[in-house]
Amino acid sequence: MDLCGRHITLITILVGVCSVATGYGEYASGSLVALDIAIGIIACALVPLLFRWPVATALVLAVLAAISPTATPPSTIGTLQVSSRQPFPAALGVAVFGIAAHAVRFAWHPLPGLSFAWWMVLVVITHLGLLGWGALAQARRQVIASLRERAERAEAEQGRRILEARAAERTRIAREMHDVLAHRLSLLATYAGALEYRPDLAPEKLSQAAGVIRSGVHQALDELRDVITVLRDKSSPENTDRPVPVLDDLPTLVEESRAVGTPVDVNGDVTEVPGATSRTAYRVLQEALTNARKHAPGQPVKIDINGNPGRNLIIEVTNPLCHADTPTFPGTGTGLIGLTERVRLAGGKLDHEVTAREFRLHALLPWPT
Known part of the structure; x- marks a missing residue:
């Protein structure tokens, strides 16, 4: 649970309510009201420090709550912040310290009409609720982070698979091109070499060789077309017009x-x-x-x-x-x-x-x- 402007406003209102309740209580004198207001202001000023030093600030707020009820709302927020951000042992220690602080405060600053036993029951239930709320928020955040990491890992894995598939497809295309064309073009090169080294061949031999070269070029183009068709269409090679x-x-x-x-x-x-x-x-x-x-x-x-x-x-x-x-x-x-x-x-x-x-x-x- 992150603190923001509306939370600080809520804390200020709660501190004011506690101060008014303290001021109108039968047990409070004018000096105590002034002390409560001062402690409430100090507690509110310490709230932003929960972002940087959560455990230490929460302990300080608990000490202030042991002195004045106006520090109880900020101390509650501190316990919740530690529970939702820190490991459970640290959160449990802060909660126990907060319970002890409120027990000390009741010992010298009791509430009229409420016994110490019932006060401790309320304090313990409240701090246990804060621990559970914080643990739930922390677990939810961890689950969200885990799902986000899993999604990012799946996306990266998908990208890797796409790259591997592209590389495999290029290799397959190159292999098919080589198998189909290398044989045919080597035949053409042999005939062309014969024409180059034997320019004195009879006209009918030259015509025959040229015809073989022309026929070979057409066959190479047809085979190349068949390979491209097979590579574009994932269906079986037997479904092409020309048999493999x-x-x-x-x-x-x-x-x-x-x-x-x-x-x-x-x-x-x-x-x-x-x-x-x-x-x-x-x-x-x-x-x-x-x-x-x-x-x-x-x-x-x-x-x-x-x-x-x-x-x-x-x-x-x-x-x-x-x-x-x-x-x-x-x-x-x-x-x-x-x-x-x-x-x-x-x-x-x-x-x-x-x-x-x-x-x-x-x-x-x-x-x-």
């Missing part, structure tokens, strides 16, 4: 690589691989062939696929390293990083290593029944 490539599309992927001069040998034959595992396996092989064309153009690629339902699907891709004088395409290495994360999210594991003679990529994917 799976392991059954491996022959087409292999033919595209062979068409640009990359010999590909596939060993193993697996069927009925589930959709999620099949899509991830396709992305692994697509990235492996893309890297082979970029970093070892013209070198043969060997693909081994085997596995059984209920166990694992094992993919291993190897290709010799290119010669130092062979032109290659620059890379950042983020493709394998993203592919490793994709395989991990699918519950599998992907490793890659470079030996003295070849590059080897090994993927292990779960194959549920």
Whole structure:
């Protein structure tokens, strides 16, 4: 309970009423009335100090209440202020001190028609009420502060989740863009490189290469459009117009690589691989062939696929390293990083290593029944 102007006004009125009652009492003389008024003024002047030194000020007000009844209203406010702001032991000590002070005052300044026992009953009940009121106000304030802190923490947590969701979405977009476009653009770069290094090709060969490049650009744009559609629409990929490539599309992927001069040998034959595992396996092989064309153009690629339902699907891709004088395409290495994360999210594991003679990529994917 914070003190404000209306509380001070109320205290002043109560002090005046107590002073008048004291002045008209049969036990009061003129000197005592003057003393009561002076103590009431001093008590009112001490009330603002409750904000800075609540316990000490409340004890001083209790001492003044032991001398004059005009200090009782400020002392009551002091007890309430301590009860609502300070720990319970301090509030209990101030309340006990206030009860003792009022007992002392009654001993030398009794009220006519009221016994000491009833006076103490009223004083104890009043101070217990002040303790309960203050404790209730303090508990309510703590609950409000706790709820406010919880709301602020929830808001901060929500903000963090939004940032994490945005980062995850950007990563997903980047991974899909890389998986879809890197393969297609590497094919185009291979054809464009052939045109650059072989300007003496026959016109029909040049026309054929240009046609392949034009067709590849259109396919890349279509695939990019499909990726953006899937990323904007959270529905299943199977609901798009163009089917998402799976392991059954491996022959087409292999033919595209062979068409640009990359010999590909596939060993193993697996069927009925589930959709999620099949899509991830396709992305692994697509990235492996893309890297082979970029970093070892013209070198043969060997693909081994085997596995059984209920166990694992094992993919291993190897290709010799290119010669130092062979032109290659620059890379950042983020493709394998993203592919490793994709395989991990699918519950599998992907490793890659470079030996003295070849590059080897090994993927292990779960194959549920």
